Amino acid sequence: MTPEARGVWFGGDYNPEQWDEKVWAADDALMRQAGVNTATVGVFSWSVLEPDEGRYEFGWLDGTLERLSRNGIRVVLATPTASPPPWFTLAHPDAMPVTRDGTRLWHGSRDTYCAAAPAYRAAAARMADALAQRYAGHPALAMWHVHNEYGTVCWCDHAASAFRGWLQGRYGAGGDGLAALNGAWGTAFWSQRYSSWEQVLPPRATQWLANPSHALDYSRFWSDEMLAGFCEQRDAIRRHTPEVPVTTNFMLPHYQVLDLWAWSREVDVVAIDHYLGSAGHDGHPDIAFGADRARSFNGGRPWILMEQSTSLIYQRDGILTKEPGRMLRDSVGYLARGSDSVMFFQWRASPAGAEMFHPAMVPHAGPDTRIFREVCELGSAVARLGEVVGSTVPAEVALLWDADSWWALENRGIPLAEVGYLDLVRADHAALWRAGVVCDFAHPDGDLSRYRLIFATGAYLISDEGAWALRQYVAAGGHVVMSFGGGMVDSQHHARLGGCPGALCDVFGIRVEEFRPLARGETVALTYGVAPLAYGAAALTGEADPITGGGHGTLWSEDLRTEGADVLASYAAGPLAGQPAVTRNSFGAGTAWYVSTQLDEGARDRLFAGAAARAGAGPVIAGAPPGVEIVRRHGDGGRSWLFVLNHTKAAAVVEASGVELLSGQPADGRLEVAPGAVAVLREHGSSAAASGTGPGRD
Ligand code: GLA
Numbered sequence: 001m002t003p004e005a006r007g008v009w010f011g012g013d014y015n016p017e018q019w020d021e022k023v024w025a026a027d028d029a030l031m032r033q034a035g036v037n038t039a040t041v042g043v044f045s046w047s048v049l050e051p052d053e054g055r056y057e058f059g060w061l062d063g064t065l066e067r068l069s070r071n072g073i074r075v076v077l078a079t080p081t082a083s084p085p086p087w088f089t090l091a092h093p094d095a096m097p098v099t100r101d102g103t104r105l106w107h108g109s110r111d112t113y114c115a116a117a118p119a120y121r122a123a124a125a126r127m128a129d130a131l132a133q134r135y136a137g138h139p140a141l142a143m144w145h146v147h148n149e150y151g152t153v154c155w156c157d158h159a160a161s162a163f164r165g166w167l168q169g170r171y172g173a174g175g176d177g178l179a180a181l182n183g184a185w186g187t188a189f190w191s192q193r194y195s196s197w198e199q200v201l202p203p204r205a206t207q208w209l210a211n212p213s214h215a216l217d218y219s220r221f222w223s224d225e226m227l228a229g230f231c232e233q234r235d236a237i238r239r240h241t242p243e244v245p246v247t248t249n250f251m252l253p254h255y256q257v258l259d260l261w262a263w264s265r266e267v268d269v270v271a272i273d274h275y276l277g278s279a280g281h282d283g284h285p286d287i288a289f290g291a292d293r294a295r296s297f298n299g300g301r302p303w304i305l306m307e308q309s310t311s312l313i314y315q316r317d318g319i320l321t322k323e324p325g326r327m328l329r330d331s332v333g334y335l336a337r338g339s340d341s342v343m344f345f346q347w348r349a350s351p352a353g354a355e356m357f358h359p360a361m362v363p364h365a366g367p368d369t370r371i372f373r374e375v376c377e378l379g380s381a382v383a384r385l386g387e388v389v390g391s392t393v394p395a396e397v398a399l400l401w402d403a404d405s406w407w408a409l410e411n412r413g414i415p416l417a418e419v420g421y422l423d424l425v426r427a428d429h430a431a432l433w434r435a436g437v438v439c440d441f442a443h444p445d446g447d448l449s450r451y452r453l454i455f456a457t458g459a460y461l462i463s464d465e466g467a468w469a470l471r472q473y474v475a476a477g478g479h480v481v482m483s484f485g486g487g488m489v490d491s492q493h494h495a496r497l498g499g500c501p502g503a504l505c506d507v508f509g510i511r512v513e514e515f516r517p518l519a520r521g522e523t524v525a526l527t528y529g530v531a532p533l534a535y536g537a538a539a540l541t542g543e544a545d546p547i548t549g550g551g552h553g554t555l556w557s558e559d560l561r562t563e564g565a566d567v568l569a570s571y572a573a574g575p576l577a578g579q580p581a582v583t584r585n586s587f588g589a590g591t592a593w594y595v596s597t598q599l600d601e602g603a604r605d606r607l608f609a610g611a612a613a614r615a616g617a618g619p620v621i622a623g624a625p626p627g628v629e630i631v632r633r634h635g636d637g638g639r640s641w642l643f644v645l646n647h648t649k650a651a652a653v654v655e656a657s658g659v660e661l662l663s664g665q666p667a668d669g670r671l672e673v674a675p676g677a678v679a680v681l682r683e684h685g686s687s688a689a690a691s692g693t694g695p696g697r698d
Helices: 021-034 059-070 086-091 118-135 157-171 174-184 212-240 260-264 280-297 326-336 370-383 403-409 421-434 464-475 502-508 536-540 601-615
Strands: 009-014 038-041 074-078 141-145 249-252 271-274 304-307 313-315 318-320 341-344 397-400 439-442 453-456 479-483 510-517 523-528 552-554 556-562 566-571 580-587 590-595 628-634 640-646 652-654 657-660 666-668 671-673 678-683
Touching (some): 009 370, 038 059, 038 341, 059 074, 086 118, 157 174, 212 403, 280 421, 280 439, 326 341, 326 640, 421 601, 453 464, 479 502, 479 601, 502 590, 510 580, 552 556, 590 601
Parallel strands (some): 304 341, 453 479
Antiparallel strands (some): 523 552, 523 566, 580 590, 628 640, 640 678
């Protein structure tokens, strides 16, 4: 049987090499029971597939693919290059990674390689080539999954030499290039001037603060260097199987090593791994935060959820738990925002090894468990949602997303680093989520014209091109809300002179003269300003806030003066008392808001709702009860599906008509969704025909 081309992909990482044949037979039966139709195989199998250099043993993988194929399960076949075998380590000690402080790491975990080491790159490309040659034309092969979660940075001599090559590509070789590099890195400061290329090294451990421009280029270099490694494997694979899409799994939300805009141009479809960063209710906007980015990186097309967790989530600082019953709602949350798959790490919990207690679809306790029952319920639910595959999620609002700003903010010595790029963007995205406004992410230099409203949050670094794009956007009638610290530096991480937001001061009608970070836990009261109440101002000063009529700010404040903008809120106390805190300016045909502090949730919600209203953007359905998430996917021929996720403890009623796909029940103007439940409504006027062929290349 060949894998079904249509329908939602459902399954997860499958590691049969950790088990024996008796368990394989049980897996076959349990996968059928759960409705699994997709398995990701071979992610960490290098030492089994190539036990000694150049000696391949494909037998078990042949058998696995045959077995999965017989069961009608499509295979996402991985290259195992994220975990080189011990023989590789001992044969190529120079290819082992070196930390910033010069410690060379040994095997015993995973991702123990330098991705710039020639021996590693050659071995990885050979392995990809061998696998693709072997499995070209295999009926189960649906997609290639190169490597796993690229993101390991190294500071060794191979990295140094590759970095110099990259810099020469950027600044030019020879003396002129070196002069350009000295200028770009501001090496006149602290006597860092380079007089030959050999002196240029990775930003290794230093005595105190390091050069931020040097660090930014090293981040850019590593994203490009790893991408080159990905492309080598991808191209080796494409030579044998040009018809099979190739992807790699991006790790969201915490990995900041890759510029995912650049990477997304090189994969055939974006795939993400998503482990929630917050437990409880805060996990819901977190899902939207990951899903909206995945969709945006994939140019608005459907994407793949490659991994999520069935229950526990291991974070660096502890373990988060998902409440019972949440597996379906979380999974439908990803589908609502454009995923065409629901997949997990992993199918069966490992009996041994570093991640043996990581949850799985089949837990250690076996199939007679709540987790496996929820997996089966989920399998049967997603089987009813196949018709949404291929449909898209339009958005009128976008948040800027820029690896450069994130990288730049990772430096010690940068005042905003304390605040954290990810937290800032996540907080503003969550405000839009609470308002029911579906948003994309956009690159600052990209085409912004299709959005009514842009949020420039954490946009600390704005290049000249980005400033030009924003200026054109507003001049042409666009709406932009910029948060504090915007445009402080240019693309070389040099301070913008003349006040912030640098090249955009006239667009916002303000000039920030000084910044005043607030101490942890410190708040500053706000009051509404001198401008007539309208739009954002009316929202911001709503009577709902009894404290000051304007809410309060945390994290940061700024000493700004207006140069044409209206003041919507002012600082009510402290050294900046009476000075503007939130402003709004008309520029060309558009409007530009500036928010100089982190507004409390209520004030931010009101400001954002006001800006959205002025921009003519709104929620999918007006008046949805708080905590009820509503997203619409659109298909060909005017078909649409309304996804309703009730995150509350009360039944929710939404005005909508159509057929609810999970229950098969009609809804005629009134769709009731039980507490904690989900509904997927094929809206009236839509037909049942499938709209796509599943994830893959266009
Ligand atoms: C990542 C990896 C998996 C596994 C999970 C769980 O997403 O891809 O191999 O380690 O995390 O921690």
